[in-house]
Amino acid sequence: MIECREIYKNYGAIKVLKGISLTIGKGETFAIIGPNGAGKTTLFKVITGESRANSGSIRLEGEDITNVSASARVTRGFGRTFQVARILAGNTVLENLIIAIEARQRNQGVKPSWWRLGPAPDVVDEARVLARRIAMADKLGLSASFLSHGDRKRLEMGMTLALKPRVLMMDEPTAGMSPSDRHDIVNVIKRLRDEEGLTIMLTEHDMDVVSDLSDRVMVMNYGETVATGSMEEIRANTAVREIYLGEE
Numbered sequence: 001m002i003e004c005r006e007i008y009k010n011y012g013a014i015k016v017l018k019g020i021s022l023t024i025g026k027g028e029t030f031a032i033i034g035p036n037g038a039g040k041t042t043l044f045k046v047i048t049g050e051s052r053a054n055s056g057s058i059r060l061e062g063e064d065i066t067n068v069s070a071s072a073r074v075t076r077g078f079g080r081t082f083q084v085a086r087i088l089a090g091n092t093v094l095e096n097l098i099i100a101i102e103a104r105q106r107n108q109g110v111k112p113s114w115w116r117l118g119p120a121p122d123v124v125d126e127a128r129v130l131a132r133r134i135a136m137a138d139k140l141g142l143s144a145s146f147l148s149h150g151d152r153k154r155l156e157m158g159m160t161l162a163l164k165p166r167v168l169m170m171d172e173p174t175a176g177m178s179p180s181d182r183h184d185i186v187n188v189i190k191r192l193r194d195e196e197g198l199t200i201m202l203t204e205h206d207m208d209v210v211s212d213l214s215d216r217v218m219v220m221n222y223g224e225t226v227a228t229g230s231m232e233e234i235r236a237n238t239a240v241r242e243i244y245l246g247e248e
C-alpha cells in the first residue's frame with residue numbers, strides 16, 4: 001500500500017532522516033516507535049506530504065506520490081490525525097461529522113442543494129453511522145468544547161474517516177490520554193483494523209498500545225531504522241534493547 005525508499009531529510013545541517021525505507025501492506029497496522037527526536041514525526045510528515053524529503057521516493061499503491069502536495073495526497077486517500085485534535089470546538093459532535101462529510105462531497109464535486117436549509121438527510125445518516133464507528137453515538141448533541149481529550153481525538157478520527165481514506169495516519173493517537181480514554185481509542189482503532197481492514201500507520205510512545213494494535217513495528221533512532229518486525233521480534237532484538245530500551 002505504502003512504499004518509502006531511501007528517504008533523506010535535513011533541517012539545515014541536521015540530518016533528521018538518513019535513508020529510511022519501509023513497506024506497509026494493505027490492511028496492515030504499522031507503528032513507528034523510537035526515542036524522542038528519533039525522527040518519527042518528521043518521517044510521518046514526509047509521508048503525508050506536509051514536509052518534503054531531500055531525496056527518496058514514496059509510493060501509494062504503486063503510484064509515485066513523492067512530488068504530490070499534502071492536499072492532493074488527501075484526495076488520493078491519505079487521512080491523518082494530529083497530535084492536537086483539529087475539530088471545531090464551537091460545534092456539536094454531529095455538526096463536526098457533517099462538516100467533514102460535506103467537505104468530502106465538495107471535494108468530489110457534489111454541489112450542496114441551495115434550496116435546502118441544513119444538511120441533507122443522507123449526510124446526517126452517514127454522520128450517525130460514523131459516530132457509531134468511533135463509539136460516540138451517545139455524544140452526538142454535545143458541544144465539542146465539552147469533550148474530554150480522548151473524545152476529541154476520536155471525533156477527529158471520525159472527521160478523518162469521513163474523507164474515506166485508504167490509509168489512516170495517526171501521530172501519537174493516545175498521547176496525554178487518561179487510561180479510560182486510551183482504552184476507548186485503542187478499541188476503536190482495533191475495530192477499524194479488524195472489521196474494516198483499514199491500513200493504519202501510527203507513531204506512538206506507549207508500548208502497550210503499540211503491542212495491542214500493531215502487526216509490525218519499526219524502531220527508529222537518530223534518523224535510522226534500528227529494526228522492523230513483529231512486537232515479539234522487536235522485543236527480542238538486541239540492538240533495540242540496547243539503543244531504545246536502554247538495556248545492556
Ligand code: ATP
Nearest residue numbers: 011012014016034035036037038039040041042043
Ligand atoms: P518525539 O517522539 O519527541 O515527537 P520524533 O521522533 O517525532 O520525536 P522529530 O520530531 O521527527 O522526532 O524530530 C527529529 C529531529 O529533528 C529532532 O532533533 C528535532 O529537533 C529536529 N527537527 C524536527 N523538526 C524540525 C524543524 N522544523 N526544524 C529543525 N529541526 C527540526
